[in-house]
Amino acid sequence: MSIKLEKVVQTFYENLEKGKITAKRCTKCGAVEFPPVYACNSCGCWDMEWIEISGKAKMHSIVMPAALSSKPEYKALGKYAYGEVEIEEGARLNAVVRGITKKKRKEILEKGLLPVPCHASIYQRDGYKTVVFDLDEE
Ligand SMILES: [Zn+2]
Incomplete structure (x- = not known):
């Protein structure tokens, strides 16, 4: 099981290198898992297929990073x-x-704007790529 999970993670990062942000979709119930996992969290089915996500997303909550822990x-x-x-x-x-x-967080909360639209981006870290999200421009 853990070896197969590593394979899933590996494919995910290989796809990022190709510029694709991918998730896994359950072929049985259609649930999408992101980040990808080996088995469906909704129904437990192990038959998952790779899909490329659109990148469109919504942010439901905002937690500022603590200065000391960043x-x-x-x-x-x-x-x-x-x-x-x-x-x-x-x-x-x-x-x-x-x-x-x-300031932005305060504005979003005061105006009751949550969930706010954002989108996924591929971010280059030291030696590998990962996925972060960017707030959509108004
Ligand atoms: Zn499922």
Whole structure:
């Protein structure tokens, strides 16, 4: 099981190198898992297929990173926050969302704008690519 899970993770990163953000879709119930997992969390089915996601997403909650705990490697991201993100295909995850300042967060919360639209981007880290989200420009 763990070896197969590693294979899933490996394919996910290989797809990122090709510029594709991929998720796994259950062939039985249609649930989409992102980040991809080996078996469907909704029905337990192991028959999952790769799909490319549109990148469209909504941010449901905003948590500012604590100044002391923010890792140096995240400095390159610029202004960002953590939040619960729901991709268009239906999966929810906790992700890094760029373009959020404390002021922006306050504005979003005061105006009751949640969930706010955002989109997935491929981000180059040291030696590998990962997925972050960017707040959509108004
Ligand atoms: Zn399923």
